Amino acid sequence: MKKVLLTSTALVAFAGAAAAEVTVSGWAEMGVAGGSDITTQFFQDVDVDFTMSGETDNGLTFGANVDLDEAGGLGSNFNNQGVDIFLSGEFGTVTLGDTDGALDWAIQGLDTWGDPGSIDDSETAHWGWQDVWLDGTYDGQILRYDYTYEDFGFAVSIEQDDRSDFALDQADEDRFDYNWAIGAKYSGQVGPGTLMGGIGYQQADFGAVSFGLTDLQVQDLAEQIADLDQDQIDELEQIFGYDRNSATADQITVALGENTSVWAISGGYQMDNGFSFGGIYSDWSGDNLDKGSYWGVGAGYAFDAFSIHANYGEHNFEYDGGGELDTTGWGAAAGYDLGGGLSILAGYGWSQVDLSGPAGGKLKSDFDTFSFGLSMSF
Numbered sequence: 001m002k003k004v005l006l007t008s009t010a011l012v013a014f015a016g017a018a019a020a021e022v023t024v025s026g027w028a029e030m031g032v033a034g035g036s037d038i039t040t041q042f043f044q045d046v047d048v049d050f051t052m053s054g055e056t057d058n059g060l061t062f063g064a065n066v067d068l069d070e071a072g073g074l075g076s077n078f079n080n081q082g083v084d085i086f087l088s089g090e091f092g093t094v095t096l097g098d099t100d101g102a103l104d105w106a107i108q109g110l111d112t113w114g115d116p117g118s119i120d121d122s123e124t125a126h127w128g129w130q131d132v133w134l135d136g137t138y139d140g141q142i143l144r145y146d147y148t149y150e151d152f153g154f155a156v157s158i159e160q161d162d163r164s165d166f167a168l169d170q171a172d173e174d175r176f177d178y179n180w181a182i183g184a185k186y187s188g189q190v191g192p193g194t195l196m197g198g199i200g201y202q203q204a205d206f207g208a209v210s211f212g213l214t215d216l217q218v219q220d221l222a223e224q225i226a227d228l229d230q231d232q233i234d235e236l237e238q239i240f241g242y243d244r245n246s247a248t249a250d251q252i253t254v255a256l257g258e259n260t261s262v263w264a265i266s267g268g269y270q271m272d273n274g275f276s277f278g279g280i281y282s283d284w285s286g287d288n289l290d291k292g293s294y295w296g297v298g299a300g301y302a303f304d305a306f307s308i309h310a311n312y313g314e315h316n317f318e319y320d321g322g323g324e325l326d327t328t329g330w331g332a333a334a335g336y337d338l339g340g341g342l343s344i345l346a347g348y349g350w351s352q353v354d355l356s357g358p359a360g361g362k363l364k365s366d367f368d369t370f371s372f373g374l375s376m377s378f
Contacts, residue, residue, distance in 0.1 A: 043120055211254075255288055264283075
């Protein structure tokens with residue numbers, strides 16, 4: 001979920017800097033969560049974030065962000081997940097690390113439109129949701145430059161294939177070109193509210209889109225696969241990367257192939273009276289695809305301490321030579337702000353997937369998740 005954090009601050013002075021600041025913030029969640037394949041059970045989650053920032057005598061600002069929930073590579077200088085470092089001035093901002101690529105930076109997600117969040121992200125974890133694009137195709141370490149002037153913003157980013165020469169020789173592969181992206185966005189007062197829009201493009205030498213499976217879906221798909229002939233089974237496994245013999249078969253992957261790209265556009269309106277609404281459209285391409293697309297819409301309303309939100313989206317990927325994956329999903333969330341950083345949250349998400357192969361193999365499954373509890377920000 002998107003969280004607004006209250007912070008405690010330590011100020012530190014050191015030579016060569018006008019000011020330095022270390023901020024510690026965090027959140028905790030508790031409640032219950034369940035779904036169509038999950039026993040309703042207790043849920044808890046805690047995270048702590050560190051933000052370090054400073055300013056030089058001539059006005060340059062610099063800093064780093066560490067998210068302990070995601071910082072699994074703190075011992076590595078080349079693959080720091082959950083960490084990003086930035087330098088900012090009149091020239092713009094340069095960020096390196098676990099940060100958004102330019103396309104993701106520019107596009108407003110459906111949760112922008114009034115989503116209060118939920119303790120387990122049920123309203124955004126369904127298969128009608130899309131917010132990853134091609135970031136993370138290589139090691140997830142992204143270099144982004146962005147510049148904002150008044151209501152407009154612009155960004156470019158790259159991610160590199162940093163495999164060693166030895167690894168490339170062993171795999172008999174050439175090094176992939178940069179995964180690069182470009183994006184632009186707008187946010188300005190128009191009439192009784194704020195108009196927002198974004199557009200971007202991203203390209204990589206290869207790419208994939210993955211969808212997670214719940215335990216019930218794994219069981220459901222395994223039972224359906226048992227009724228297919230061997231050619232149909234092999235075909236679906238080859239196209240969608242689902243191995244029925246694997247005990248950890250917990251996702252379906254759409255391999256987009258080489259020369260992968262995606263462009264996306266988003267827009268919406270946040271009204272001063274509490275209503276907000278918006279949408280996203282994206283088009284995907286790759287050597288393995290005949291066509292691919294995603295679209296989604298979201299809306300929300302906030303009044304006093306209450307807020308509600310709903311969203312809906314669909315994916316469609318058609319393979320070159322046959323085979324198709326369609327996913328549909330919707331989510332809803334409601335929240336009540338008790339003040340002081342404490343909120344009551346409820347969320348729900350529903351998903352459906354349809355797969356078909358050129359040899360006639362077909363699979364279909366649906367599932368839902370829900371949660372209810374308290375969110376605390378510090």
